[in-house]
Amino acid sequence: MAVPTGILWERDPHTAAKHTLLRRYMQAWFPIMARQFHDVGITFFDGFAGPGEYTNAQDSSPAIAVEQALRSEVTRWGTQTRLVFIEDHRGRAEHLEKLLDAQFPLPSSPSDLVMRVHRGKCGDLFEQAIAEVGGWAGPVFANLDGWGVDTDYEIVRRIAQQQSSEVLVTFEDQFFIRFADGEQEAGERVFGHSDWRRVSQLPTDEKKSFLLGLYRQGLHSAGFPYVLTFEMIDEGGHSLHLFFGTTNKVAVEKFKDGLWEVDGVSGQRFRDPRDPNQMSFDILHPDFTPLEIRILKLLGERDHSMAELREDALLETIYKRAHVKPAVDRLLAQHKVVQVRTGRSYADRVFSLADEQLF
Numbered sequence: 522m523a524v525p526t527g528i529l530w531e532r533d534p535h536t537a538a539k540h541t542l543l544r545r546y547m548q549a550w551f552p553i554m555a556r557q558f559h560d561v562g563i564t565f566f567d568g569f570a571g572p573g574e575y576t577n578a579q580d581s582s583p584a585i586a587v588e589q590a591l592r593s594e595v596t597r598w599g600t601q602t603r604l605v606f607i608e609d610h611r612g613r614a615e616h617l618e619k620l621l622d623a624q625f626p627l628p629s630s631p632s633d634l635v636m637r638v639h640r641g642k643c644g645d646l647f648e649q650a651i652a653e654v655g656g657w658a659g660p661v662f663a664n665l666d667g668w669g670v671d672t673d674y675e676i677v678r679r680i681a682q683q684q685s686s687e688v689l690v691t692f693e694d695q696f697f698i699r700f701a702d703g704e705q706e707a708g709e710r711v712f713g714h715s716d717w718r719r720v721s722q723l724p725t726d727e728k729k730s731f732l733l734g735l736y737r738q739g740l741h742s743a744g745f746p747y748v749l750t751f752e753m754i755d756e757g758g759h760s761l762h763l764f765f766g767t768t769n770k771v772a773v774e775k776f777k778d779g780l781w782e783v784d785g786v787s788g789q790r791f792r793d794p795r796d797p798n799q800m801s802f803d804i805l806h807p808d809f810t811p812l813e814i815r816i817l818k819l820l821g822e823r824d825h826s827m828a829e830l831r832e833d834a835l836l837e838t839i840y841k842r843a844h845v846k847p848a849v850d851r852l853l854a855q856h857k858v859v860q861v862r863t864g865r866s867y868a869d870r871v872f873s874l875a876d877e878q879l880f
């Protein structure tokens with residue numbers, strides 16, 4: 522998509538699917554966090570907030586945040602809930618502020634809800650904007666949905682240092698592939714170092730996986746032990762990468778549950794950036810071949826229990842834990858895998874590569 526210049530623009534299917542995922546995750550995040558962090562409060566931070574609606578949709582990340590923060594399952598805890606929005610484009614920031622004022626007038630909002638819109642650059646304002654509402658006292662969920670090339674590494678690092686905080690980053694690899702020799706400053710800001718420039722020396726078919734791997738590594742180094750990443754591809758073949766960084770394994774599970782609830786994201790094709798064969802599939806018709814290949818690879822290294830295979834799928838692939846047992850059953854039926862230990866629990870059941878797979 523060409524970068525829009527006006528205040529509003531048309532919402533593309535990618536963005537609609539992204540909104541579905543964000544809404545589903547926020548449905549879980551707000552009530553859980555409001556209950557758990559009642560004493561310190563919680564913050565939804567939208568660093569690239571946009572105007573709050575589209576020419577063809579009255580939906581947006583700010584609208585989702587407000588709608589979810591106002592649900593009774595959230596407000597019943599009386600937890601201080603802060604919604605902080607930053608938008609660089611003056612017209613869009615003003616549009617968002619007016620829209621929020623009209624849709625959610627303050628006198629009728631709960632007293633423990635604080636909403637702020639700031640106009641300016643996310644990298645310049647985020648620290649102060651969150652501090653101003655006391656957001657650094659508790660967990661922060663940061664939606665960093667720029668045009669894919671504008672989330673400073675410093676923001677990600679700062680959020681990662683904050684207890685129980687999370688980031689959802691939109692990432693666009695093509696920009697860095699095209700501009701490795703030109704726009705170096707943007708690369709340095711996003712990756713936090715100059716290693717990314719090595720992309721210009723790599724063969725074309727290695728560039729993308731190099732950049733995605735490097736960015737993923739950057740989120741780990743920032744302090745997120747768990748990083749879920751996937752690529753969404755629309756009908757025109759345009760792709761968009763989302764990186765979800767968290768310190769909490771349950772959060773990975775919740776985010777994935779949202780992804781695999783077919784409704785609202787079907788029509789997009791999904792790809793696991795770490796799948797060496799780069800297969801993509803519609804969530805309505807999932808292809809489990811990459812998962813089966815991964816299981817065979819792991820078993821080629823050593824025996825694994827079902828519990829370990831499930832854990833690996835959760836943390837290292839686009840698939841869910843629940844997808845693993847049927848995949849192993851298929852591999853058993855095809856005599857590619859054998860069960861070398863049985864037992865009641867997933868940890869007891871151990872699998873090995875069938876002999877002929879070794880040759």
Ligand SMILES: C[S@@+](CC[C@H](N)C(=O)[O-])C[C@H]1O[C@@H](n2cnc3c(N)ncnc32)[C@H](O)[C@@H]1O
Nearest residue numbers: 569570571581582608609610641642643666667
């Ligand atoms: C992809 S749109 C955001 C869409 C919005 N999150 C939503 O879901 O509806 C990116 C927005 O970031 C704004 N933007 C670009 N660079 C920025 C920066 N450095 N700081 C803050 N906002 C920026 C753009 O003006 C644009 O409105």
